[in-house]
Amino acid sequence: MMLTQKGKLRVKSNEDLMSLLLRMRSYGIEQKALLEAIEITPRDRYLPAQHMDKVHHGRSLPMDCGQNMTSVEQVIRTVHALDLARYHSVLEIGTGTGYQTALISRLAKKVVTLDRYKTLIDQAKDRFDHAGITNIVTRQKDGLDDIAGTGLYDRIVANGVFPGLPKQYLDQIASGGSMVAAIGEPFGEQMLALLTKVGSRFERKDLFPVRMSPFMPGIAEYL
Numbered sequence: 053m054m055l056t057q058k059g060k061l062r063v064k065s066n067e068d069l070m071s072l073l074l075r076m077r078s079y080g081i082e083q084k085a086l087l088e089a090i091e092i093t094p095r096d097r098y099l100p101a102q103h104m105d106k107v108h109h110g111r112s113l114p115m116d117c118g119q120n121m122t123s124v125e126q127v128i129r130t131v132h133a134l135d136l137a138r139y140h141s142v143l144e145i146g147t148g149t150g151y152q153t154a155l156i157s158r159l160a161k162k163v164v165t166l167d168r169y170k171t172l173i174d175q176a177k178d179r180f181d182h183a184g185i186t187n188i189v190t191r192q193k194d195g196l197d198d199i200a201g202t203g204l205y206d207r208i209v210a211n212g213v214f215p216g217l218p219k220q221y222l223d224q225i226a227s228g229g230s231m232v233a234a235i236g237e238p239f240g241e242q243m244l245a246l247l248t249k250v251g252s253r254f255e256r257k258d259l260f261p262v263r264m265s266p267f268m269p270g271i272a273e274y275l
Contacts, residue, residue, distance in 0.1 A: 072124065081132050089158035095124060097179055098151035122211065126244075126262060127152045133232050133246050133259055134207050136160045141203065143224065145195035146211030146267070150176030156209070157188050164203065166193040168271050196269050199224055207231070212267040213242050217254050225249045232259075238266040 073087060081087070099121075122130075131152065136142070136159040144153055147167035153176065157163050167173050170192045177190045193199065195210070197220065206226050210218065210233040218233055225231060229249050235256075236242030244262045247254040 072128075075125065076128055076132075079129060079132075081128065083132065085159055086128070086132055086155075089155050090128060093151070093154050093158065093183075095151055097183065098149040098154065120265065121149055122152070122264070124151075127155065129260065130209060130232055130244065131155050131159070133244070134209060134230070136207065140206040142207045142209065143199065143203070143205040144209050144211070145199075147172055147176045147190065148211060150179050152209070152211070153188055154180065154183065154185060157185050160187075160207070162187050162189070164189045164191065164205075166191050166195040166199070168192065168194055168268060192271060194269060194271055196220075196267050205229060209233070210267075211264070213238055213264045214267075217247065217256070219254070222249060222252065222254070234262050234264040 069091070073090065076087070076090075134142070134156070136156065138159070138161055140160040141162045142156050142160045142164070144156065144163060144165040147153055147165040149172070150165070153163055153165045157180075165173075165176070165188060167176075167190075173190045173192050180188050180190070199221070203224070204226050205224055206229045208221055208225060208229075208231040210221075210231065213234040213236060215237065216235065218231070221231055227249065231247045231249075231254070232244065233247065234242040234244050241261050241263055244259045246257040246259055248257070
């Protein structure tokens with residue numbers, strides 16, 4: 053039987069997914085709940101239409117509002133570093149297409165995700181609603197300095213780079229909680245770090261090198 057183009061893409065996507073899961077195991081990622089979350093969260097639903105042939109592509113991809121999607125491998129390694137449990141509340145700064153948010157929602161109790169772009173927030177919310185995900189709260193906010201009053205979180209993940217330790221988030225993290233963020237100079241190689249709250253300071257553990265864009269302050273007026 054001849055496969056349609058759509059059928060061929062589905063077969064390739066399944067093959068690419070299996071390859072991705074094998075690569076994740078090579079990084080020591082064997083957490084059953086995370087691997088299951090990857091399998092039941094179709095990434096093609098979180099991709100712009102023009103990139104449907106790159107569902108499990110190993111590089112970042114452009115998306116709306118002039119932003120870039122983080123590579124699928126980096127997303128999964130980041131979620132793994134969060135070490136999530138079903139009772140955790142999570143704050144995500146930078147929603148993007150919502151793929152990382154959806155993965156986190158499968159592993160945590162609640163996710164609050166912020167983005168400066170209303171377009172991205174609205175698109176992501178539509179995807180969550182379509183997938184029947186009910187434990188995600190989407191908000192258009194400036195994640196750099198407008199998170200006071202959003203709650204106390206067990207985990208925070210920031211999808212952008214900071215020049216130094218982001219101490220402004222300490223008061224939003226529960227005792228013993230942690231944050232995953234890139235630290236370094238913008239537009240170059242940075243280090244993704246696990247920052248664990250100990251009293252009134254962070255203990256830092258470097259994870260792996262990344263290349264992420266700096267956060268832009270404020271709320272986008274038109275997008």
